[in-house]
Amino acid sequence: MWEVFLARAEIMVLGAGIVGTSVAIHLAKRGLSVALIDRQGVGEGTSYGNAGIIEGNTIFPPAFPANLIDLAQIALKRSPVVNYHAWHLLRVAPWLNAFRIASRPVQLRETARLMRPLFERAVAEHDAIAGEAGAERYFNRRGWLKLYRTDRAFAALAPEIDLAAALGIANVPLDRAGALELEPGLAADFRHAVHWTGAVSVTNPLALTRAYAARYAVLGGIVLTGDARTLHRTGPYWRVETETGPLDAHEAVLALGPWAPDILELLGVRLPLAVKRGYHCHFGTKRNAALSRPVLDAENGYVLAPMEQGIRLTTGVEFAARDAAPTPVQLDRVLPLARKLFPLGERVEVTPWLGARPCFADSRPVISRAPRQSGLWLALGHAHWGLTLGPVTGRLMAEMVSGATPLCDPQPYSADRFAR
Numbered sequence: 036m037w038e039v040f041l042a043r044a045e046i047m048v049l050g051a052g053i054v055g056t057s058v059a060i061h062l063a064k065r066g067l068s069v070a071l072i073d074r075q076g077v078g079e080g081t082s083y084g085n086a087g088i089i090e091g092n093t094i095f096p097p098a099f100p101a102n103l104i105d106l107a108q109i110a111l112k113r114s115p116v117v118n119y120h121a122w123h124l125l126r127v128a129p130w131l132n133a134f135r136i137a138s139r140p141v142q143l144r145e146t147a148r149l150m151r152p153l154f155e156r157a158v159a160e161h162d163a164i165a166g167e168a169g170a171e172r173y174f175n176r177r178g179w180l181k182l183y184r185t186d187r188a189f190a191a192l193a194p195e196i197d198l199a200a201a202l203g204i205a206n207v208p209l210d211r212a213g214a215l216e217l218e219p220g221l222a223a224d225f226r227h228a229v230h231w232t233g234a235v236s237v238t239n240p241l242a243l244t245r246a247y248a249a250r251y252a253v254l255g256g257i258v259l260t261g262d263a264r265t266l267h268r269t270g271p272y273w274r275v276e277t278e279t280g281p282l283d284a285h286e287a288v289l290a291l292g293p294w295a296p297d298i299l300e301l302l303g304v305r306l307p308l309a310v311k312r313g314y315h316c317h318f319g320t321k322r323n324a325a326l327s328r329p330v331l332d333a334e335n336g337y338v339l340a341p342m343e344q345g346i347r348l349t350t351g352v353e354f355a356a357r358d359a360a361p362t363p364v365q366l367d368r369v370l371p372l373a374r375k376l377f378p379l380g381e382r383v384e385v386t387p388w389l390g391a392r393p394c395f396a397d398s399r400p401v402i403s404r405a406p407r408q409s410g411l412w413l414a415l416g417h418a419h420w421g422l423t424l425g426p427v428t429g430r431l432m433a434e435m436v437s438g439a440t441p442l443c444d445p446q447p448y449s450a451d452r453f454a455r
């Protein structure tokens with residue numbers, strides 16, 4: 036616990052998104068003195084703007100398109116699901132090739148197997164922290180609904196539904212009438228649906244991360260404002276500059292989401308992390324229409340998620356440099372479709388929010404020691420599932436740091452897999 040002054044902790048966690056905050060809680064629970072450091076407020080990075088779905092039901096990650104029509108649509112920039120900045124594709128060509136290889140059916144099955152230990156605990160680990168933090172009020176337990184406009188898209192789901200049955204992951208395939216019974220506010224603009232009943236959604240991801248940070252403070256943890264780019268070694272410590280002066284710690288965890296490479300490169304650690312950018316905007320509703328749960332329009336890659344701020348419309352993926360100017364063309368493409376599907380009202384904010392999903396090509400995060408840096412740990416690359424996997428990552432990381440038996444074999448999430 037904190038002793039005489041705040042300048043030294045046993046461990047510092049850099050990055051107070053959902054991942055870093057969850058790591059900090061689990062470390063504090065194990066009795067360590069912990070400092071959580073961010074350059075802005077808790078939860079204001081990527082963790083602010085997601086679709087809010089705790090997708091413990093995830094089986095296969097999104098894959099590189101195998102269908103030539105889909106690929107041509109993307110290449111011609113007509114796809115609502117994927118957009119790209121042309122020059123950026125050259126920069127990420129090796130990543131895209133690795134993603135293509137990882138998207139072969141046999142590899143997808145392997146990813147599903149390796150990720151299951153994390154996904155199967157995702158909801159329970161959130162429940163454990165939210166229970167202590169008094170944050171259950173942000174949870175909606177009505178699952179989430181995926182809509183399919185074509186028979187082809189629905190038929191392509193067969194391997195996922197089969198595997199879900201084998202793994203005991205609850206879902207209910209529905210026809211149009213069945214889905215409309217669940218969500219009467221939707222228009223009959225689709226043919227099939229699947230209701231993933233075990234998923235939990237969050238009505239305010241920012242408030243949830245803040246509530247988790249408040250719980251961490253009750254456990255004795257402190258939050259400081261500082262820039263992780265100042266991280267360096269000084270004797271046996273890692274040191275970072277904060278607004279209240281330098282902070283030293285024996286160990287450091289980097290949980291910087293899409294910003295991790297900025298610091299890793301300064302330390303000579305190179306990991307093949309790319310970003311898939313995404314946008315959101317909030318809308319009111321017309322005619323008192325309501326959505327009871329998040330809804331995915333599968334072929335168009337957008338989600339309509341009921342949030343405290345309104346209906347949050349999140350887009351698919353944009354391959355572009357993390358800091359390049361926003362180009363929210365996907366919002367323009369999907370908005371007419373979304374308005375037809377559900378009576379969205381006035382737009383709440385003029386400027387769309389832009390975030391960057393931190394992604395490795397194999398769709399697995401890194402939760403491990405950093406290569407060649409003693410006392411440095413990494414919790415990053417959670418891609419489409421950072422909200423989902425934050426708490427389970429926090430637990431696994433704290434178990435590894437404290438030498439406890441890990442909840443599962445952490446090898447699939449090791450940074451060493453990129454050294455081969």
Ligand SMILES: Cc1cc2nc3c(=O)[nH]c(=O)nc-3n(C[C@H](O)[C@H](O)[C@H](O)COP(=O)(O)OP(=O)(O)OC[C@H]3O[C@@H](n4cnc5c(N)ncnc54)[C@H](O)[C@@H]3O)c2cc1C
Nearest residue numbers: 052054074080081082085086088263292313420421422423
């Ligand atoms: C449109 C969209 C929809 C999504 N939907 C979902 C969903 O429904 N479910 C789901 O599970 N996931 C979803 N995700 C993914 C999820 O949001 C991310 O995986 C997750 O937020 C990553 O969390 P993180 O803590 O790793 O990163 P972040 O939340 O980005 O946290 C990193 C922190 O590091 C800080 N930082 C950066 N640089 C520095 C520095 N130099 N010094 C100090 N601090 C620094 C930042 O301020 C930030 O707070 C979605 C993402 C997007 C973009």
